[in-house]
Amino acid sequence: MRAPAILFLLCGSLSGAAAVDSCVTCHSALEEGTKGPATLIKNDVHIAHGLSCADCHGGDRTSTDPEVSMSKAKGFKGKPARTAIPAFCASCHSNPDFMRRYAPRERVDQLDLYKTSIHGKKLAAGDANVATCVDCHSVHDIRPVRDTLSPVHPLRVAETCSRCHSDKAKMAPYKIPTNQFAEYRTSVHWEAMTKRSDLSAPSCASCHGNHGAKPPQVESVAEVCGTCHVLYEQLYGRSVHKPIFSVAGGGGGCVVCHSSHGIQYPNTKMLVGSTSVCAGCHEAGTPQSNTAAQMAGWIDGLGAAIKQSETVLATAESSGMEVSEAQVRLIDGRENLVKSRLALHSMKPEELRVPIDAGMAIARETLQAGQASLRERDNRRYGLGVSVVLIAIAILAIRSLIRRIESNPSN
Amino acid sequence: MVRDLMDHKVVPVHAGTAWYYFGGITLFLVGVQLFTGVLLLLYYRPTVAEAFDSVRFIMTRVQFGWLIRSIHSWSANLLILSAFIHMFSVAFTHAFRRPRELTWLSGILLLGLMLGFGFSGYLLPWNQISYFATKVGTDVAATTPFAGPAIARFLRGGEDVGAATLTRFFDFHVLILPLITFALIGLHLALVQKNGMSTPSGVPPSKLAQMKFFPNFLLRELMVWYGVLAVLGTLAAVFPWELGEKADPFASAPAGIRPEWYFLAQFYTLKLIPSHVWIFEGEILGLLGFGALAAIWALLPFWAVERYGASRTRLANGVGVFLVFYLFVFTLLGYFK
Amino acid sequence: MQGTSSAQPGSQDRRTAISWLLGGGVAASLASFFYPVIRFLNPPQITEASVNEVAAGKVQDLKPNSGKIVKFGNKPALLVRINDTEWKAFSAVCTHLNCTVQYQEGRREIWCACHNGTYDLNGRVTSGPPPRPLDEFAVKIRGDEVVISRRA
Numbered sequence: 001m002r003a004p005a006i007l008f009l010l011c012g013s014l015s016g017a018a019a020v021d022s023c024v025t026c027h028s029a030l031e032e033g034t035k036g037p038a039t040l041i042k043n044d045v046h047i048a049h050g051l052s053c054a055d056c057h058g059g060d061r062t063s064t065d066p067e068v069s070m071s072k073a074k075g076f077k078g079k080p081a082r083t084a085i086p087a088f089c090a091s092c093h094s095n096p097d098f099m100r101r102y103a104p105r106e107r108v109d110q111l112d113l114y115k116t117s118i119h120g121k122k123l124a125a126g127d128a129n130v131a132t133c134v135d136c137h138s139v140h141d142i143r144p145v146r147d148t149l150s151p152v153h154p155l156r157v158a159e160t161c162s163r164c165h166s167d168k169a170k171m172a173p174y175k176i177p178t179n180q181f182a183e184y185r186t187s188v189h190w191e192a193m194t195k196r197s198d199l200s201a202p203s204c205a206s207c208h209g210n211h212g213a214k215p216p217q218v219e220s221v222a223e224v225c226g227t228c229h230v231l232y233e234q235l236y237g238r239s240v241h242k243p244i245f246s247v248a249g250g251g252g253g254c255v256v257c258h259s260s261h262g263i264q265y266p267n268t269k270m271l272v273g274s275t276s277v278c279a280g281c282h283e284a285g286t287p288q289s290n291t292a293a294q295m296a297g298w299i300d301g302l303g304a305a306i307k308q309s310e311t312v313l314a315t316a317e318s319s320g321m322e323v324s325e326a327q328v329r330l331i332d333g334r335e336n337l338v339k340s341r342l343a344l345h346s347m348k349p350e351e352l353r354v355p356i357d358a359g360m361a362i363a364r365e366t367l368q369a370g371q372a373s374l375r376e377r378d379n380r381r382y383g384l385g386v387s388v389v390l391i392a393i394a395i396l397a398i399r400s401l402i403r404r405i406e407s408n409p410s411n
Numbered sequence: 412m413v414r415d416l417m418d419h420k421v422v423p424v425h426a427g428t429a430w431y432y433f434g435g436i437t438l439f440l441v442g443v444q445l446f447t448g449v450l451l452l453l454y455y456r457p458t459v460a461e462a463f464d465s466v467r468f469i470m471t472r473v474q475f476g477w478l479i480r481s482i483h484s485w486s487a488n489l490l491i492l493s494a495f496i497h498m499f500s501v502a503f504t505h506a507f508r509r510p511r512e513l514t515w516l517s518g519i520l521l522l523g524l525m526l527g528f529g530f531s532g533y534l535l536p537w538n539q540i541s542y543f544a545t546k547v548g549t550d551v552a553a554t555t556p557f558a559g560p561a562i563a564r565f566l567r568g569g570e571d572v573g574a575a576t577l578t579r580f581f582d583f584h585v586l587i588l589p590l591i592t593f594a595l596i597g598l599h600l601a602l603v604q605k606n607g608m609s610t611p612s613g614v615p616p617s618k619l620a621q622m623k624f625f626p627n628f629l630l631r632e633l634m635v636w637y638g639v640l641a642v643l644g645t646l647a648a649v650f651p652w653e654l655g656e657k658a659d660p661f662a663s664a665p666a667g668i669r670p671e672w673y674f675l676a677q678f679y680t681l682k683l684i685p686s687h688v689w690i691f692e693g694e695i696l697g698l699l700g701f702g703a704l705a706a707i708w709a710l711l712p713f714w715a716v717e718r719y720g721a722s723r724t725r726l727a728n729g730v731g732v733f734l735v736f737y738l739f740v741f742t743l744l745g746y747f748k
Numbered sequence: 749m750q751g752t753s754s755a756q757p758g759s760q761d762r763r764t765a766i767s768w769l770l771g772g773g774v775a776a777s778l779a780s781f782f783y784p785v786i787r788f789l790n791p792p793q794i795t796e797a798s799v800n801e802v803a804a805g806k807v808q809d810l811k812p813n814s815g816k817i818v819k820f821g822n823k824p825a826l827l828v829r830i831n832d833t834e835w836k837a838f839s840a841v842c843t844h845l846n847c848t849v850q851y852q853e854g855r856r857e858i859w860c861a862c863h864n865g866t867y868d869l870n871g872r873v874t875s876g877p878p879p880r881p882l883d884e885f886a887v888k889i890r891g892d893e894v895v896i897s898r899r900a
Contacts, residue, residue, distance in 0.1 A: 200863070228876070320653070384644050384648035387777065461800075
């Protein structure tokens with residue numbers, strides 16, 4: 001009973017002053033427990049827009065009398081139950097007229113999306129352990145998404161999801177694996193995000209959705225990847241694999257070969273050898289397996305040819321020869337290598353030959369330029385050698401002339 | 412008169428005769444620079460938009476352009492090295508003493524002009540290194556007490572290094588400096604002919620063997636010049652001068668940007684001096700220090716001669732040794748730090 | 749005249765032969781200096797060194813609402829003919845991960861195939877991952893030649 005008494009005294013002593021937000025003023029003076037939010041809200045976007053605790057929790061912010069400021073008559077809701085949190089937030093965030101005052105372009109369908117999500121469905125069935133708004137967006141110190149310290153900033157989303165989804169104990173009842181974040185951290189997308197700060201790199205929400213979070217179904221995996229990797233999706237879409245991978249039990253589009261979370265830089269080892277993904281379905285010796293080997297061979301061949309050109313040109317350059325034109329041409333060669341890796345998704349060798357042939361032509365051209373450059377360098381050194389020899393002869397000639405003159409004292 | 416000269420000019424033969432070659436080597440390299448420079452002028456375009464590309468054109472498309480350009484760049488460095496050796500050999504043999512004071516002074520001025528050639532020529536390819544080295548160099552010039560900012564504005568043709576600077580440096584390099592240099596070389600050589608070759612002090616010239624300049628010494632000089640040419644050709648063919656990347660004023664300066672080696676000692680010294688020493692700005696102190704050292708050195712003929720006693724000449728040698736040591740060590744430090 | 753060496757006729761011949769050899773060496777060394785200089789004086793076939801301006805073909809070669817890739821300096825450039833009279837040119841290097849962009853006639857926009865980045869006809873990013881707009885170049889029509897150059 002002492003706490004409310006102290007509260008009363010403290011708040012009473014502050015009456016008379018024009019307290020803008022009595023919630024903050026009083027709660028800041030408290031011990032740990034209910035003090036926490038009062039400190040956290042310093043960083044909150046709602047407070048920054050002039051809202052107060054009372055705008056969410058109800059009550060009267062102008063009164064320093066706790067009986068008044070926290071009275072049910074004034075609409076005080078207190079701390080909502082976990083299952084009631086989405087509706088709590090949505091009381092403003094799903095109200096277009098209200099949101100228009102503060103952020104006219106912001107979406108107002110988060111609750112609708114949430115209701116379709118796995119989290120939303122389970123929450124509606126009474127499971128309070130799933131994620132609600134505050135689990136991802138934090139509470140009381142909610143920062144805008146573009147704030148790098150926000151748990152839902154693009155660079156931090158994966159970390160936030162992993163707080164639950166990498167927790168074996170939490171995921172056990174749902175029988176969901178917990179290795180996704182660990183796998184994702186080995187992926188090219190994670191590297192793009194962390195090493196290059198590429199905000200466009202996909203993380204969990206990019207493929208699974210954020211408010212409407214749900215893993216894409218097998219028939220739509222390719223579409224999801226295709227939001228960025230357009231051409232790959234198109235080629236795959238007309239390849240023999242699509243109807244097979246997109247049905248139940250088919251594995252799910254791109255994921256079949258490229259995995260879902262731990263996506264690595266692709267290379268020809270995915271086509272042949274011990275790490276071949278083709279071998280998962282196609283036995284050795286079958287036409288498909290042979291095609292895979294053939295395509296891998298072509299791509300490796302082009303890669304090797306380009307590497308050879310690169311090496312020769314680098315040698316020429318480091319010996320002082322000017323080979324920038326050939327080096328620029330080689331950029332086109334590398335693009336053809338990329339295009340060839342794209343073309344193989346059609347699973348049609350004749351389509352792959354186009355960029356392979358173009359790339360090989362460029363590799364040949366640049367190799368010849370590099371070798372010509374090295375020959376020219378050798379010619380120059382040879383020419384220099386000749387000049388030095390001639391100069392040495394000239395020096396000897398002068399020396400013998402000097403001797404001849406000086407051995408004859410009458411000169 | 413020339414006939415007369417050819418008949419009578421002699422070169423004393425003694426232990427230090429070899430040093431006599433360095434004046435000629437320097438002159439030869441000036442000739443090489445003039446010749447290759449005129450050739451380069453056939454293709455070089457002195458504007459910000461085209462300078463770099465014209466040098467690339469010379470290096471890649473013009474027949475033997477790579478050779479002419481690399482020789483020009485290497486010869487510039489050898490020229491300055493040779494000038495320094497010539498100066499120090501004159502200093503240590505006290506050849507600056509009467510009656511050769513004016514020869515010494517004109518030589519000091521010529522060395523300064525050679526450094527000016529090096530500084531102005533360095534900018535002309537308009538690549539990253541040359542742009543930022545010029546920026547650093549003119550910034551240092553701006554810290555000269557009193558006249559500094561005015562000097563920097565004059566050099567740059569404005570507040571920043573830019574198109575105006577390139578035009579100006581081209582004018583300096585191709586016309587103004589050559590005209591002054593030829594006049595001074597003319598004076599320098601005329602004085603040498605008038606006064607003859609200096610001999611080691613304490614040894615009367617009549618006691619030394621003499622070699623006729625024409626043809627004996629001249630033929631020897633030709634041998635040396637041929638040798639220098641061979642060195643230049645080798646350097647140009649085996650270590651071609653790099654093109655670099657086109658200057659981008661908006662990029663940050665390349666890491667570790669520093670001037671060419673002949674400015675490195677001073678550059679490194681200035682880096683070492685703390686930004687403030689008592690009430691004085693460090694850089695100004697540094698520049699004043701260089702100025703004082705240069706003045707002492709230039710005025711050697713007037714204070715370091717036997718007339719004032721042997722201690723003076725020993726002091727002069729000491730200053731010379733210090734200078735060589737300082738330049739050598741600090742150039743190395745500047746290069747590796 | 750005092751003899752300088754033995755008067756044997758053989759050695760005299762040898763000395764003459766050596767003299768000729770040495771004289772020839774001097775002449776050859778001089779030739780080896782002047783040969784490169786003479787060739788240097790002869791201007792090469794292509795006289796233009798400039799990469800500030802590139803001829804991008806004839807006006808008739810590109811139809812309205814189409815684009816083509818042109819080499820500009822050591823990077824690709826995209827020339828777009830918007831209609832009969834309007835032309836645009838940009839650096840064709842996508843600002844995301846340096847793939848070469850292309851013109852999309854149907855959508856009248858510039859597109860990068862690698863990660864679906866799109867730019868409008870002012871070079872500004874309209875969707876996708878590219879972080880910066882494309883550098884724009886100036887297009888001039890000289891007679892029936894299209895010329896791309898850097899903007900001042």
